[in-house]
Amino acid sequence: MSFFAILLALLLEQARPLAADNPVHGAVLAWVRWVRRTLDAGQTHHGWLVWLVAAAVPALLSAGIYGLLQHASAVLAFAWLVLLLYLTLGFRQFSHHFTAIREALESGDEPRARAALAEWRQVDVDQLPRQELLRHVIEHSVVQAHRHVFGVLVCFVLLAALGLGPAGAVLYRLAEYLSRAWRAQADAGPSEALQQAARLAWQWVDALPVRVTALGFAVVGNFEEAVANWRQDARQFPDRNEGILLAATAGAINVRLGGQPLGPQSAEPAAGVAVTDGRVPQLAHLASVVGLVWRSVVLWLLLLALAMLARLV
Numbered sequence: 001m002s003f004f005a006i007l008l009a010l011l012l013e014q015a016r017p018l019a020a021d022n023p024v025h026g027a028v029l030a031w032v033r034w035v036r037r038t039l040d041a042g043q044t045h046h047g048w049l050v051w052l053v054a055a056a057v058p059a060l061l062s063a064g065i066y067g068l069l070q071h072a073s074a075v076l077a078f079a080w081l082v083l084l085l086y087l088t089l090g091f092r093q094f095s096h097h098f099t100a101i102r103e104a105l106e107s108g109d110e111p112r113a114r115a116a117l118a119e120w121r122q123v124d125v126d127q128l129p130r131q132e133l134l135r136h137v138i139e140h141s142v143v144q145a146h147r148h149v150f151g152v153l154v155c156f157v158l159l160a161a162l163g164l165g166p167a168g169a170v171l172y173r174l175a176e177y178l179s180r181a182w183r184a185q186a187d188a189g190p191s192e193a194l195q196q197a198a199r200l201a202w203q204w205v206d207a208l209p210v211r212v213t214a215l216g217f218a219v220v221g222n223f224e225e226a227v228a229n230w231r232q233d234a235r236q237f238p239d240r241n242e243g244i245l246l247a248a249t250a251g252a253i254n255v256r257l258g259g260q261p262l263g264p265q266s267a268e269p270a271a272g273v274a275v276t277d278g279r280v281p282q283l284a285h286l287a288s289v290v291g292l293v294w295r296s297v298v299l300w301l302l303l304l305a306l307a308m309l310a311r312l313v
Helices: 002-015 023-039 044-072 074-088 095-106 110-121 130-160 167-181 192-220 223-236 240-253 284-312
Strands: none
Touching (some): 023 167, 044 074, 044 167, 074 130, 074 167, 095 110, 095 130, 095 284, 110 130, 130 167, 130 192, 130 240, 130 284, 167 192, 192 223, 192 240, 192 284, 223 240, 240 284
8 A cells, every 4th residue: 555655645746736825834834833932941841842733743643634534444544645745745846947957057047046945945046166066066955855755755654554554654744844943043942952853853764764765866877976976075064964865875976065055155165065076077977866766766666666565475
């Protein structure tokens, strides 16, 4: 059931992508804000309590509804799986940015590509050198592909195997969202305890999925270089999980990733930043990223199909 639910959800998402201002996103935003304002008292244990209520409760609720529907109708339970997977995963939730940038660069319209990247990242990139522009497009695209597709799939499959239905997909998406929503803010935002809880929880939730994604990239790309980069370069990145993903990607398609992060001084060199081995980013690497991601999708779908057939046999 999980294989067909994933396949149908991906097809539906390609045919009718979820709008950014959809009612579900609005409901999640309202829920997260209410939980923080109600329970965030600033203490360490309060931070973890708020995170559990905001992320774990909806995940367990989705599993409970799935269990009830299973007793009522297998068709309804399957529809519930497809619905939540449609809401939590999909390329179209981010790929339009990548496509716009790639098409602009291929047509020679670099200003339009810069404007598209600036809109995507919400950072001024007018002074960014071309190869750095390409690097940031590659890095952010790979990270988004992991967070919107592969990470969701891994968590979904793991908890679905335990009988929890869509709980893994819901937990992963909420954990990723909370890590962004509960960052430090200039106004009276989340407490430091809540920021730390959201950050640590996201690192733990993503620890296994990011390694599975990196392994998939290694298998469908240059395996030896991907593993070598993973071992020697991943720990240099500030975010260890993201470092594993970027290091494996760099080796898989032979591109140099890492360096100065986007920001006001992103065009200037900086000492002590992580940089992987590989070729300087070129326009052709964007096509390599697309191929890498789709081959990984096919790989994991084939593995799920084989697992399903093995259970039937």
